[in-house]
Structures are given as C-alpha cells and as structure tokens.
Amino acid sequence: MLATETRTYRLGEFHKFEGGGRQFLYLVPAGAIFEVDEGVAAVIGALSAGEAQFDDLLATLSDRGYAFDDASELLREMLFSRAIVTGEPAPEPVESAPAKFPLQSLVMNLTNQCNLACTYCYEFGEDKVATPEGKPKFMDIETAKASVDFLLKESEGRKSIHITFFGGETLMNFPLLKEVVAYASDKAASQDRFIDFSLTTNATLLTPTIIQFLSDNSIGVTVSMDGPPELHDKLRVFANGRGSYDIIEPRVKALIQGHRTRPITARVTLTNGVTDVIRIYRHLKNELGFAEVGFAPVTTSPDRLYAINEKGMGGVLEQFKLLADEYLEHALRGELHGFSNVSETLGELYQGVNKSHPCGAALGLLGVGPSGDIAPCHRFVDSDTHSLGNISTGVDREKQKDFLDRGHIGAKYDCHSCFARPLCAGGCHHEAFVRYGDTGHANLHFCDWIREWTDTCLRIFGTISAQNPGFLEQFAHRKGLD
Numbered sequence: 001m002l003a004t005e006t007r008t009y010r011l012g013e014f015h016k017f018e019g020g021g022r023q024f025l026y027l028v029p030a031g032a033i034f035e036v037d038e039g040v041a042a043v044i045g046a047l048s049a050g051e052a053q054f055d056d057l058l059a060t061l062s063d064r065g066y067a068f069d070d071a072s073e074l075l076r077e078m079l080f081s082r083a084i085v086t087g088e089p090a091p092e093p094v095e096s097a098p099a100k101f102p103l104q105s106l107v108m109n110l111t112n113q114c115n116l117a118c119t120y121c122y123e124f125g126e127d128k129v130a131t132p133e134g135k136p137k138f139m140d141i142e143t144a145k146a147s148v149d150f151l152l153k154e155s156e157g158r159k160s161i162h163i164t165f166f167g168g169e170t171l172m173n174f175p176l177l178k179e180v181v182a183y184a185s186d187k188a189a190s191q192d193r194f195i196d197f198s199l200t201t202n203a204t205l206l207t208p209t210i211i212q213f214l215s216d217n218s219i220g221v222t223v224s225m226d227g228p229p230e231l232h233d234k235l236r237v238f239a240n241g242r243g244s245y246d247i248i249e250p251r252v253k254a255l256i257q258g259h260r261t262r263p264i265t266a267r268v269t270l271t272n273g274v275t276d277v278i279r280i281y282r283h284l285k286n287e288l289g290f291a292e293v294g295f296a297p298v299t300t301s302p303d304r305l306y307a308i309n310e311k312g313m314g315g316v317l318e319q320f321k322l323l324a325d326e327y328l329e330h331a332l333r334g335e336l337h338g339f340s341n342v343s344e345t346l347g348e349l350y351q352g353v354n355k356s357h358p359c360g361a362a363l364g365l366l367g368v369g370p371s372g373d374i375a376p377c378h379r380f381v382d383s384d385t386h387s388l389g390n391i392s393t394g395v396d397r398e399k400q401k402d403f404l405d406r407g408h409i410g411a412k413y414d415c416h417s418c419f420a421r422p423l424c425a426g427g428c429h430h431e432a433f434v435r436y437g438d439t440g441h442a443n444l445h446f447c448d449w450i451r452e453w454t455d456t457c458l459r460i461f462g463t464i465s466a467q468n469p470g471f472l473e474q475f476a477h478r479k480g481l482d
C-alpha cells in the first residue's frame, strides 16, 4: 500500500461479537477471528456509512495518534484479512469440488441389523433412505478386508487414517470387528502407517470381554443414549416396546470403568418430549460418568410426532446457552467441561475452519455397507439412490462429483450472505435429503438457531482468548489440533 493509493475502501463481510469485555470480528470469507482494537474500531467507524479513500482512513488513524507506517500496516492487515475490501463487491468464488481427495476415514457398517427398534431411527424408521432388500445383513470377512485395502489405497499420502465401526448395532457383528482390527492394524503397520478405530453402539451387547478388547486396542466408543430412564425409554426401545435403559445402565458403567485407554462419549438424540438438555447432561456426565456428552436434534420430516418444533428448539437453545456458560466458567478456571457441542465448535474456530462442504461425506470420508456398497457416509449406506459404487469396483467418480458439486457451499445461494456459513456450510446432506429430497439443499429450517448458537460459541471463544488464552492452547493440544 503506497502513499499514492487511490482505491476506495469499504467494509468486508464480518460478524461483530463481544467476549471478555473485548470486541472481535468473525471474518466470514476467511473463517478467521480478528480482535478490534482502537485503530480497527476507528477504521470500521469511518467506513460504516459507505466507502472512503486511503487518505481519509490514514487521517482517521493519524487523529488517534497513529504514525504513517503503523496506520499503513494496520490497513494492510485489515485488507489482507478482508475486514476491509477495495472496489466493487466481488461474488464469492464458487470452486468446484476437488476431483480426487485422499480418504481419511471409512465408516464400516458391519451389519444393517439391530436388536433395538428406536422409533426415530434413520435406518429403520419412517424416514429411512436405505433399501436393504436382497442385500446381506452382515458384512463378511472378504468384504471387510477389501474395504480395509480400499481405505489404505484411497488414503495414499496420509500417515494416519481412521475406521469407524457402525451398524445397525455394531456389536451384533463383534467377531468381524475383531478380525478387522487385527487385519487393518497389521496392514497399516506394514506400510509404516497408523490406523485408529472407533465405534458407535447402543451398549446392549457389551460384555466384560468386549470391554477388555476395546480398551486393549484403544478403540474410541460412543454410546447412543438419551438420558435417565424416563427419557431414554421413551423411544429407545426393543421391538416389544420395552425400554432399554435397565439393560444398558450396568453395561455403560462397566464400560466407563473398564475402558482405560480412551474417554467414553454419549451421543443424545433430542426429540419431542426429550429436550431436557441439562437434566440429560447431568445424568450422563455426573451420575453415569461419561467424559463427554453431545446432543443432536432428531433428523426427520417435520410432521413426525417425535420431531421437535420451533418452540422446542428455542428451549433447547436456551439450555445449550446455560451449559455453554458453565463450559466457559470451567475453561476460565483451566478445567475441562464435557459439553461436546461447545468443544467441537471451539476446535473448528481454533483451526479457522472455513468449510466448502458441511462435513467430510464423500470427500475425506466414505461409508461402506455389508454388501460392499459405497455411500457418502454411514447414513446413506444400503441406499441404492445414493450409492457411490462398490468396494469391488471402486468409487463412481461421476456420482461422487455430482454429490459434492451439489453439496458445495457455492451452490447454496441462501447461505451466501450468512455469517455462520464457514462452520455450517448448509448443514447435513442426509438431513437435507430427508427434509427437502435433495442432499445439496441448504437446511434452512433452523438457520436463526444455528446463527445464535454460532454467536454463542464465538463469544465463548473470544472470552477464553481474552481471559485465559492458555486454555485454548492446552485444549488444542489435547484434541490434536496443534
């Protein structure tokens, strides 16, 4: 930037927020956070009515005691971070999805069978997309080995990769899981690479032997559980309608006690009547001892009885905010809190995440079903409509490209002026399909909710960075983000 600068400047696209008594900008096109000091505030003030010339901005800063070099440097920084921009408003660049992206994670649905009949299940419930008729119910060892080989080949260049075991109920095919862990670990080691494992389970089939195996092999475990018995048993039931809480409670306690190598996480599905977030959190975290508890509203058409309406979601948000404040108090004391909805977003903000797609589905992550059919993620497994090929023949690159092009943030025009888009990117492809019949549709039904929650997380992040920045560094280190 030179003294002869003649361009006009205007404000870039940002969301202003406050944290710990300081002001910050969330710079949307970059997904970055910028602290507002006196000089930045003066430049924003000078541009709030429209455009200004370089000399005018320089004069504004000079009035506040800035030397020419310091003022130029500040304007250069603001320009670089796109807090301010020059010229005409430029449309957001719409990049196509990368033609080939090395795989990071494979979700292996070891079976499409389940011993529970949870009313809201996306796999078996009224909104299911799977078409499992005529396909194997359990994955066999040949398909499993071919899936591992596929992951190793498609992830070339990555030192560390991941397998998540999923179902149905994953542990209904525990013998295969054991074989896959042995096969994949050996194969990865022979290539001087590392493979990490996790699984999701309803906990009904956990035994001391299985718990020992999971602990010995450092396998991460997420338990699907919806809170204390009167809430959990509303929808997490066996086929005869009997609740599953009594069966899983002792098993979950044994898992938490016996699994010594990884913290155990609970994943709660919120539904109409099961929205008492704080009570559920206290039960799962304090009474049962889960390390982390994460919540997600049920994915469903809005007319299902268990769908949460707008008022219900408002109540969820208020409780999320209370737990987020509790999270903040812990962080300012240097302590961990187990509300993973905050941890996840803090991690993304720390990394400056700016998503082209809402998640890794069909990008760094693929799902594979018992038949070997490849899907964008576990939720699309066994769906003929969404199949991206088969493990025996490989990925259908055209179908994958179509899925990714439609799901790209550039194709979601409703999102282009939304400050939450670096993190949301239009929301889950599966939810979009269930709601709108199109995996590439933006999930526009709870946008205000998403924006308010994003603002809450930004405030938490800003306050921690102002009052206990060391926590963020430790947090990032623990999560492997640094």
Ligand code: SF4
Pocket (backbone or CB within 6 Å): 414, 415, 416, 418, 419, 420, 421, 424, 425, 426, 427, 442, 443, 444, 446, 447, 448, 450, 451
């Ligand atoms: S879906 Fe809604 S909240 Fe998400 S980025 Fe798009 S407009 Fe924003």
Ligand code: SF4
Pocket (backbone or CB within 6 Å): 358, 359, 360, 361, 376, 377, 378, 379, 427, 428, 429, 430, 431
């Ligand atoms: S499409 Fe939805 S369910 Fe699948 S990985 Fe993405 S966010 Fe998760």
